[in-house]
Amino acid sequence: MSLLQKLPRKPSNALSTLAISTRFFTTQNPNPNAKPNSFPDVPTSAYYDELIHAAGRSRDFETLRQLLNKRLWDGCFNTSKTFNFITNNETGLSILDELPQTLARLDKGLPRKNAYDSLIARLCKLRRIDEALRMIDTMAREGSGPNAYTFLPILDVFTRKKDMEGAWRVMDLMRKYQIPPDKTAYNYILMAYCVAGDLTAAAEVLTKMVGQGLNADSRTYDALVLCACKAGKVEGALVVLRRMIDDGVLVQLSTHMYVIKSLLGLGYYAQAVAYVRCFTGRDTWLDTNLLGCLASKLIESKRFDEAKIVLEEMKEKGLELGNTLSEFYTVNVEDEKD
Incomplete structure (x- = not known):
């Protein structure tokens, strides 16, 4: 196999933060120790999610609308947790009868589009595909730009x-x-x-x-x-x-992992070591993950001699071994030297 050669790189042939406004919007505060109706000067997405969860659970659609609008202007985009107040049961899903009317009243453009996208992602997580498709149809009819x-x-x-x-x-x-x-x-x-x-x-x-x-x-x-x-x-x-x-x-790291696992699975231990060395020396994070994964898999395969060589190389490069590899190194390399 020709993978021992270095793989040279050839030349390729081939929102911003929104302005903070209406900072002191008054609404329910999820922190019981905070002052009533207080609002942080610099709210976070997680803070907004908590407020939205409370509004959603209480079916306070006007507060929900205000929060979904304001968070975007505060640079806090909706997250995968924004609509977690919707649960996969009859009571939780019943809010879908009124929620689209609330979203339709959001500011046009990014606030409305981002809210719909987050809602659809939540419905998909609940495996409610039909409901998600209905939301897309509503978006299209409203001109909300799916x-x-x-x-x-x-x-x-x-x-x-x-x-x-x-x-x-x-x-x-x-x-x-x-x-x-x-x-x-x-x-x-x-x-x-x-x-x-x-x-x-x-x-x-x-x-x-x-x-x-x-x-x-x-x-x-x-x-x-x-x-x-x-x-x-x-x-x-x-x-x-x-x-x-x-x-x-x-x-990607995953791409390297596929190749390493495949080489080792075929018994090409030396070639797997050579492959990894082709890509080390450029990035500490990548070196740590490639060599560490290789050493771990060599140990799993009972190829202790090769694993010790890889661990020695990691030590020489000053790379972090992690608890399991450090223990193996101490017992099988350092103790042998002593």
């Missing part, structure tokens, strides 16, 4: 449960709303096929991406390397990785 990002939580649900027919129906629905699926949407589907090791389907997705004029990014390559490794084609994975580097695309 886009590809809005559909990603729904696409994530289908791809995670390997319902590829459902995932493709979501892509078709995006087009129905005149929203072309973007690179991220295709990457969701590509990764699902690659996790399953379906090379044929993955190739078809790539063909569709090329047809749409979408270039591969780090997630695209990450999925392809995983697919090759799952199919036992580690040399193919290295070819994809080389193309990734040649195109100037940043290699």
Whole structure:
């Protein structure tokens, strides 16, 4: 195998913070020790989430509307927890009968769009896909601008449960709303096929991406390397990785992990060590994770001699070993030297 050679990099061929306003908005304070009706000069997203949870649970829709508007002007975007007051039972879901009317009264543009996106993500987490789709339809009818990002939580649900027919129906629905699926949407589907090791389907997705004029990014390559490794084609994975580097695309840590695991699984222990050394010496965080993971997996494979060499290298570089590796190093390297 030719992976002992260094992999040179070739040239690539291929909101802002909103102004703080109406600072002293008066509303319910979630902190019982604070002064009544006080509001912090610099609120956080977590603070707003607590206020919104209280308003949502009490069905105080006017306060909910005011908070959802104000938080954006304070630079506090909605989070994955903003709509956690909606629970997956009849009582919790009953708020959906009135909540869209509240969102429709939010300021047009980012406040309304961001609130809808956060609500849809919450519904998807609860696996309430029909309700999420109804919210998208409401957005479209209001002119609130659903886009590809809005559909990603729904696409994530289908791809995670390997319902590829459902995932493709979501892509078709995006087009129905005149929203072309973007690179991220295709990457969701590509990764699902690659996790399953379906090379044929993955190739078809790539063909569709090329047809749409979408270039591969780090997630695209990450999925392809995983697919090759799952199919036992580690040399193919290295070819994809080389193309990734040649195109100037940043290699994710997960991509390296796929290759390391595949090499070790095939018994290519020396090659796995050589592979990792190709990418060390540039970034301390990456060095720590690559060498540490390699050492751990070598120990799991009972390749103690190779593991000790890797740990010695980490010590020489001044890298943190962690508790488990430090214990192994003390017992198997330092004690032997003594």
